[in-house]
Amino acid sequence: MREKLASLPGSSANPTVALAFAKLLKTVIRYKYFYLMLVPGLLYIAIFHYAPMFGLVIAFQDYKVFKGVTGSAFVGFDNFVYLFKAPQFLTAMKNTFIIAAYKIIFGFPVPILLALLINEVRFLIFKRSVQTILYLPHFLSWIVMSGLLFNFLTEQGPINKLIKLTGQKAIFFFSDEIYFRTILVLSDIWKEMGWNAIIYLAALTVVSHEMYEAAKIDGATRLQCMLRISLPSIMPVIMIMLLLRMGSILNVGFEQVFNLYNPMLYGVGDIIDTYVYRIGVLENKFHLSAAAGMFKSVIACIMVITTYYFLEKVEEK
Numbered sequence: 001m002r003e004k005l006a007s008l009p010g011s012s013a014n015p016t017v018a019l020a021f022a023k024l025l026k027t028v029i030r031y032k033y034f035y036l037m038l039v040p041g042l043l044y045i046a047i048f049h050y051a052p053m054f055g056l057v058i059a060f061q062d063y064k065v066f067k068g069v070t071g072s073a074f075v076g077f078d079n080f081v082y083l084f085k086a087p088q089f090l091t092a093m094k095n096t097f098i099i100a101a102y103k104i105i106f107g108f109p110v111p112i113l114l115a116l117l118i119n120e121v122r123f124l125i126f127k128r129s130v131q132t133i134l135y136l137p138h139f140l141s142w143i144v145m146s147g148l149l150f151n152f153l154t155e156q157g158p159i160n161k162l163i164k165l166t167g168q169k170a171i172f173f174f175s176d177e178i179y180f181r182t183i184l185v186l187s188d189i190w191k192e193m194g195w196n197a198i199i200y201l202a203a204l205t206v207v208s209h210e211m212y213e214a215a216k217i218d219g220a221t222r223l224q225c226m227l228r229i230s231l232p233s234i235m236p237v238i239m240i241m242l243l244l245r246m247g248s249i250l251n252v253g254f255e256q257v258f259n260l261y262n263p264m265l266y267g268v269g270d271i272i273d274t275y276v277y278r279i280g281v282l283e284n285k286f287h288l289s290a291a292a293g294m295f296k297s298v299i300a301c302i303m304v305i306t307t308y309y310f311l312e313k314v315e316e317k
Helices: 002-006 015-030 032-060 078-085 087-107 109-119 124-139 142-153 158-165 177-204 209-217 222-233 235-247 254-260 263-269 272-282 286-316
Strands: none
Touching (some): 087 177, 087 263, 109 124, 109 177, 124 177, 142 254, 177 222, 209 222, 222 235, 254 272, 272 286
């Protein structure tokens, strides 16, 4: 065995490295089929996520389609300077942060509360029925969802009919900036709360029933069991989900906003993604759209690191 280890790379310099390498090789051989199952996923990530990163160079160029990446002039940070001086981009950036904050503050706790409530239901048929009904909106595209919202909230829709019955004037929801962000947040909660609750329900299934029984013997109510046992038990999962959510904090839903907003709502509804679409696809300014996308990615990376550091400090306490 020692002779085999001696022939491994780095064995003469550090026997510990050789031993670790031999252990890793043995593990790979033993679970070779599991590692083969990873290959398609790794190829997908490499081809569609890492390889396109070469295109980030156009964020620092005056990119021309016919000249390509190698032939376009290098302009340094001029594209970023242009963006931060453009009123439309600043408006889009402000709207993105505001909508993202609303969705986290009001939308992130809803699946957690929903999972806790569903977990307390003891009638199995009713429980499964509620879960199925709440999951269904997730499988509808935003095109379908936007059509439903337009039908509900138009002047002749059921909401305005109820408002008229009270003697009030109809509200033009999709032409008034006051209501647009509220519509975005509430419709996103409605569509995704059932689906996002799945992971919390899965985490609740591993909580020991003996803890609940002991708490009931001590006189704890169901609400106290929920707050003192269920919620703390899924707190690590909540932290992980919050960390992942912060990583995509600026992805506030291109499909949702694109299908619901109109030029009258640009002041409160235009986000970085829709701005990138307009200047990149419609105006062919790919270098500016790449710069805006790179800025969004850098902010997301900073948010992930900051959130991880914060959660680590909270866990230590």
